[in-house]
Amino acid sequence: MSVEQTIANLLEKINSNPHGIEGMTAVYHFQLSGADGGTYQVKIENSRATYTKEATEEAGCTLELSDENFIKLVHGKLNPTTAFMMGKLKIKGAMGLSLTLQTILQTYQS
Template sequence: MSDVVNEAVRVLSEKLNGGFAGSAKFVIEGEGAIMLDADGVRAGDDDADVTLTASADVFQQILEGDLNPTTAFMSGKLSVDGNMGMAMQLGSVLS
């Protein structure tokens, strides 16, 4: 597992402060994937209700609060596949 994924798991765990209603997957291009669900946050590549994909740089900017997830999506830096409502819920948690 990459250092990028490990750090993202740590930061997401702090931001979510517990489990997540539903399931989401963050795919960090070239690094791996992170799962969020009722069990919390972990590295993994399981099926999810929504999958968000971006480069490591974009994910880092989102996690640090330097890039709004909605702005990243609208500018094509973040792709979303699946339940858009759940993606919006995640966006508000990450902002």
């Protein structure tokens, strides 16, 4: 599964049942390395999540990791704390938003 498919599937779950993002406003950037790399932006606003394959707004939190590790993270197969401690995941910006993202991912994992 590609990064874009992974994000699209996640956002479909979030938008069909937005209880996990209600009242939240945030912009995340995922700077990914690898074959499916690039910068992906996810914006959460008005109980809706959208994404673009470029950074169009300033992020409150930026996560840097490989495309493979991103897919594992979204599917719950990569512990974000362990990945951070091992240098597989770098976080810039608001650490609180990264913790909120972890909660969102856990809420919508398949």
